[in-house]
Amino acid sequence: MDAIRQAKLQELRRLGIDPFPTEPFSINTTAAEILRYYPQQKLDFKSVRLAGRLWRKRLMGKASFAVLRDETGDIQLYFQRDDFSENPELYDVVFKKLVDLGDILGVEGFVFTTKTGEITVHVQRFRFLAKCLHPLPVEKETEEKVYAAFTDPELRYRMRYVDLMVHLNVREIFRRRTAIVQAIRDFFNQKGYLEVETPILQPIYGGAFARPFTTHHNALDMQLYLRISNELYLKRLIIGGFTGVYEFSKDFRNEGIDRYHNPEFTQVELYVAYQDYFWMMTLVEELLETVVQRVLGTPVVRYGEYEIDFSAPYKRVKYYEALEEVVGKDVRTLSEEELMKLFQAYEVSLPEPPYERIDLIARLFDKLVEPRFIQPTFVLDYPIEVSPLAKAHRSTPGVVERFELIVAGKELANAYSELNDPIDQRQRLEKQAQLRAAGGEEAMPMDEDFLRALEYGMPPTAGLGLGIDRLTMLLCNAPSIQEVLLFPLLRPER
RNA sequence: GUCCCCAUAGCUCAGCGGUAGAGCAGCGGAUUCUUAAUCCGCGGGUCGCAGGUUCGAAUCCUGCUGGGGACACCA
Numbered sequence: 001m002d003a004i005r006q007a008k009l010q011e012l013r014r015l016g017i018d019p020f021p022t023e024p025f026s027i028n029t030t031a032a033e034i035l036r037y038y039p040q041q042k043l044d045f046k047s048v049r050l051a052g053r054l055w056r057k058r059l060m061g062k063a064s065f066a067v068l069r070d071e072t073g074d075i076q077l078y079f080q081r082d083d084f085s086e087n088p089e090l091y092d093v094v095f096k097k098l099v100d101l102g103d104i105l106g107v108e109g110f111v112f113t114t115k116t117g118e119i120t121v122h123v124q125r126f127r128f129l130a131k132c133l134h135p136l137p138v139e140k141e142t143e144e145k146v147y148a149a150f151t152d153p154e155l156r157y158r159m160r161y162v163d164l165m166v167h168l169n170v171r172e173i174f175r176r177r178t179a180i181v182q183a184i185r186d187f188f189n190q191k192g193y194l195e196v197e198t199p200i201l202q203p204i205y206g207g208a209f210a211r212p213f214t215t216h217h218n219a220l221d222m223q224l225y226l227r228i229s230n231e232l233y234l235k236r237l238i239i240g241g242f243t244g245v246y247e248f249s250k251d252f253r254n255e256g257i258d259r260y261h262n263p264e265f266t267q268v269e270l271y272v273a274y275q276d277y278f279w280m281m282t283l284v285e286e287l288l289e290t291v292v293q294r295v296l297g298t299p300v301v302r303y304g305e306y307e308i309d310f311s312a313p314y315k316r317v318k319y320y321e322a323l324e325e326v327v328g329k330d331v332r333t334l335s336e337e338e339l340m341k342l343f344q345a346y347e348v349s350l351p352e353p354p355y356e357r358i359d360l361i362a363r364l365f366d367k368l369v370e371p372r373f374i375q376p377t378f379v380l381d382y383p384i385e386v387s388p389l390a391k392a393h394r395s396t397p398g399v400v401e402r403f404e405l406i407v408a409g410k411e412l413a414n415a416y417s418e419l420n421d422p423i424d425q426r427q428r429l430e431k432q433a434q435l436r437a438a439g440g441e442e443a444m445p446m447d448e449d450f451l452r453a454l455e456y457g458m459p460p461t462a463g464l465g466l467g468i469d470r471l472t473m474l475l476c477n478a479p480s481i482q483e484v485l486l487f488p489l490l491r492p493e494r
Numbered sequence: 495g496u497c498c499c500c501a502u503a504g505c506u507c508a509g510c511g512g513u514a515g516a517g518c519a520g521c522g523g524a525u526u527c528u529u530a531a532u533c534c535g536c537g538g539g540u541c542g543c544a545g546g547u548u549c550g551a552a553u554c555c556u557g558c559u560g561g562g563g564a565c566a567c568c569a
Contacts, residue, residue, distance in 0.1 A: 063526035115527045137505040140530050149506060154561045255568045362569040386569055
């Protein structure tokens, strides 16, 4: 803590001023409201009460200006010694010397416009609501320069509270994130789908390929996993009789961190009975166009150097055909040696062993094809080997009825016609079990209860997973996932 | 996990072998319409940590810690 500020705290207490009072301070307006409505409705602002953090001080002698920052933005304050004639100390000592940038104040007064035309609150009374005991990085911006910008990413993420104080645009990212979630929720609710909650602590994890976090329940003395996906639970609900269910699901994957991955992240998953993946493609187009339009007011998004248009419909390409377009050959016809040659020709590094032929193909696809799709593009009909929960394609052998939506070269959504044949599902999970036995750490574990549920009969169902963090990145023009997570995972501070 | 880069005042940075610097923030003073307020004056540091080289290290070397970027993993 800052010694000078601590001394000021003591001095306030000595003067009988409580720097952390218990009494509430009710406000009747905000900075943004004043700035927006005062010009037309001056009479409504003769007696205002607002609260926020003192953000700037310009002491002029017997009169001073300051800036107060509340949730809605900044507003200028004007203080005059004459207003405190019954107790001039309040101005000369308390305001001028003991109030620091960052202190949270409640102010009362009336709104006026200064000579230079700035809407300002003439403060007649003020009160400490909380003293700030650390100096703040108060950014000052001029035409040429920014002073004291608070830019160190580590500090910004570690002390997100300071980041949010200092950077109004960071607040905006998280308001927008919430708006995105709200728009999706409204869209699904309007369709009549049921929002549900399923377990985060799972005795058997599944629904994706990933290493889980492991934990332990003491009373039951059992090993539990933090979910990597909620897919298998939502399907149980479809089996149970709901026709449409969705969940905003915080999922946990014990993997590396980079600018697209955080160990905990959010997806929304949706399952709708009696539909297939073609229907789901149309729904996704409608969903994204609606959400982007509602959140941004336009379906067109600037993301880095790209302009991305979320207007439906989106381009559709088939997995193997997209790969063939790049490498000039249908990889299904190639021997393993010929596949290896492609890795050399395109300078793609090999996957970690143990890998099978399909892992080579999947890797080529991820490295060579995905990055090419900037505008929203559906990639259809994935290899059956990499999609153990998706239904075999109705007419094309070797592939499943699955699509991924690629935007800006990254997977944004993943969906399939869900596999509802319990016999087929059992075989696919057994194959996964073999891969696990052979050292494939990310292969799915066997889930007998899920298979039993399927044996009771699951209607044909379309399922979707949509990455909320990635979508937020796109709609906020954020270059890294950390920018759209309030508290991204960091190593502990020393 | 690997490689590269970074770590100096509250914040942003300069200094790169010879007494630790600037701007903003802060402290004292002047100032009743400022808005990067202005003007005068002042303080502020275990140069991330630990070793080493050297007469001498913020500066060079090694290790460690934290962060950023790239790769790998995440099909």
